[in-house]
Amino acid sequence: MTDGAIYIVTISGGTVVERTSNAILDKYAEAGNKSQHWTVEYGDEDDQVAFQNASDGTFLRATSGAAYGKVESSTQKQWWTLQKGGPNGSVW
Numbered sequence: 001m002t003d004g005a006i007y008i009v010t011i012s013g014g015t016v017v018e019r020t021s022n023a024i025l026d027k028y029a030e031a032g033n034k035s036q037h038w039t040v041e042y043g044d045e046d047d048q049v050a051f052q053n054a055s056d057g058t059f060l061r062a063t064s065g066a067a068y069g070k071v072e073s074s075t076q077k078q079w080w081t082l083q084k085g086g087p088n089g090s091v092w
Helices: none
Strands: 016-019 024-027 038-042 048-053 059-062 071-074
Touching: 024 071
Parallel strands: none
Antiparallel strands: 016 024, 038 048, 048 059, 059 071
16 A cells, blocks of 8 residues: 555445546455555644545545535545544544
């Protein structure tokens, strides 16, 4: 895994977020797959983060806050607000 990089793991299925050439997918983790590695950049607030992909430097971005809203990657940084989750010290 890239130094300082993380996997973004879905709580419901245990799959990870992967950047592909035209989409953001959830797949099973593959060792050495940089498109599944994300670096966390912290914002001005303790609960603000941005996720940058290790394979191409783009940022994880949501185009909608609605359930099942589109998630993509972009050169435009988007700040996410973390909230404590339930299982295994997770955050939402």
